Amino acid sequence: MTIQTSSDKDCARAWKSMPWVLQATAPPEERDWLMHHLAQCEACSGEFAQQSRLRSALSLPTDVPVDADRGLKRLLERLAAPEPEAAPIRPWSSANRLTRALAAAVLLQAIGIGALGVWLWSDQAPHYRTLSQPALLEPVGALRVVPAAGMKLADWNKLLHDLGLRVIDGPNDAGAYAVVPAGPASSSVSALRRLRADRDIRLAEPVDNTP
Amino acid sequence: MNEPTSDVDSRDRMLLQRMAMGDRAALETLYRAYHGGLCRFLSRLTRRADLIEEIVNDCFWIAWRKAGSFHGDSRVSTWIMGIAYRCGLKALRQRGDEPVDDYALREGRGPSHDPDADRELRDWLAEGLKHLSADQRIVVELVYGVGNSLDEVAAIMQAPVGTVKARLFHARVKLRNVLPTLAGDPPTQRENRS
Numbered sequence: 001m002t003i004q005t006s007s008d009k010d011c012a013r014a015w016k017s018m019p020w021v022l023q024a025t026a027p028p029e030e031r032d033w034l035m036h037h038l039a040q041c042e043a044c045s046g047e048f049a050q051q052s053r054l055r056s057a058l059s060l061p062t063d064v065p066v067d068a069d070r071g072l073k074r075l076l077e078r079l080a081a082p083e084p085e086a087a088p089i090r091p092w093s094s095a096n097r098l099t100r101a102l103a104a105a106v107l108l109q110a111i112g113i114g115a116l117g118v119w120l121w122s123d124q125a126p127h128y129r130t131l132s133q134p135a136l137l138e139p140v141g142a143l144r145v146v147p148a149a150g151m152k153l154a155d156w157n158k159l160l161h162d163l164g165l166r167v168i169d170g171p172n173d174a175g176a177y178a179v180v181p182a183g184p185a186s187s188s189v190s191a192l193r194r195l196r197a198d199r200d201i202r203l204a205e206p207v208d209n210t211p
Numbered sequence: 212m213n214e215p216t217s218d219v220d221s222r223d224r225m226l227l228q229r230m231a232m233g234d235r236a237a238l239e240t241l242y243r244a245y246h247g248g249l250c251r252f253l254s255r256l257t258r259r260a261d262l263i264e265e266i267v268n269d270c271f272w273i274a275w276r277k278a279g280s281f282h283g284d285s286r287v288s289t290w291i292m293g294i295a296y297r298c299g300l301k302a303l304r305q306r307g308d309e310p311v312d313d314y315a316l317r318e319g320r321g322p323s324h325d326p327d328a329d330r331e332l333r334d335w336l337a338e339g340l341k342h343l344s345a346d347q348r349i350v351v352e353l354v355y356g357v358g359n360s361l362d363e364v365a366a367i368m369q370a371p372v373g374t375v376k377a378r379l380f381h382a383r384v385k386l387r388n389v390l391p392t393l394a395g396d397p398p399t400q401r402e403n404r405s
Contacts, residue, residue, distance in 0.1 A: 015383075019354050019355065019379070020360075022355070023354070023355075023358045025358070025360065047387060050386075050387065050390055051355075053332070053335075053390075054336070054339075054351075054355055054386065054390070055355045055356075056332060057332045057333065057335060057336035058336065058351065058352060058355045058356035059355075059356060060251075060329055060332065060333060060336075061247055061251060062247070062250045062251035062254045063254075063333055064250065064254045064258055064259075064260050064263060065260055066246075066250045066260050066263050066264050066267070067264070068242070068243060068246040068247075070264070071242075071246070071264045071267055071268055072239060072242050072243070072246075074264070074268060075238075075242065075268045075271055075272065076235065076239075078268065078272060079235070079238075079272070079275060
């Protein structure tokens with residue numbers, strides 16, 4: 001008859017040590033202590049018996065039949081095969097496919113960024129021109145006009161408006177503006193005549209585009 | 212009778228050194244020495260014989276190539292088991308398979324010449340293992356079947372020792388509750404221990 005005298009603490013220690021005693025890797029004193037405990041504790045003794053049976057069952061050879069000779073023959077054939085065929089990493093494994101797809105996406109993106117850069121670079125020229133930039137060639141019919149120093153801005157604007165002229169350049173270093181007829185209705189010849197008749201205009205002459 | 216662990220490891224290290232120099236006879240020796248144990252170990256992950264053979268061969272293909280880089284930080288058996296475990300998980304991933312939960316499928320697949328006692332023990336074990344997760348089965352196999360320490364199991368599974376301890380604990384609790392019933396005994400009363 002077994003007498004139950006063990007504490008829970010002893011049973012917990014027994015539980016921990018059972019696998020290693022079964023493996024024969026536990027220190028001898030631990031194994032002796034466990035044997036002593038098992039002699040006194042029915043529950044742990046039953047547990048240990050079950051653990052022993054578990055170890056025996058797990059030590060049986062596998063019941064899945066795998067032929068070692070055939071496997072070895074295939075392995076040696078694989079080693080003898082050319083390297084790419086022998087590689088265990090399949091060239092089209094899902095991970096590899098993902099890597100290739102990502103590389104292709106990056107390449108495509110780089111090409112797109114390059115094309116965008118070229119397009120932006122070629123489109124650098126602004127669609128406006130500042131007065132400090134060199135003068136463009138004036139169009140046919142353009143006039144060069146030098147207003148008097150004392151001419152009021154309102155009078156200058158009114159004159160240009162009355163004559164249908166608009167400023168396209170100037171003033172240059174000599175204070176001359178380039179003006180052109182604003183529409184087909186106005187004529188540069190009549191405008192020139194009237195400009196010259198104005199007392200506030202010091203100079204009015206056609207622009208000569210010829211070199 | 213089993214050889215002492217240190218003798219086996221010394222033999223394995225010698226074989227690895229020869230493999231590193233291209234000695235295929237050493238590879239054959241190591242392959243045959245580990246074939247049975249690896250197949251049993253991998254059968255806790257999959258019951259497909261063709262897949263087990265492929266995983267074993269992947270494992271030794273890597274061992275052949277990496278033999279020269281084995282630094283001896285662990286036993287050779289731990290190193291090989293770790294490679295096999297990772298090859299096994301990779302093979303299952305590539306096929307979209309899950310580690311087996313089909314221990315019932317084993318009926319009728321085992322060799323028919325098994326002694327009755329062994330067959331009864333296998334059936335008892337298979338029924339018990341059905342209640343464990345794949346990771347718990349692997350830990351139980353490595354501790355009880357192979358005889359690895361917790362540190363070695365942690366190295367093989369590349370998991371913290373605490374995780375391995377927890378897996379072993381929960382596996383044992385589950386087995387304690389189901390195995391006696393399978394054997395016709397009443398289950399042990401205590402459910403948990405620290």
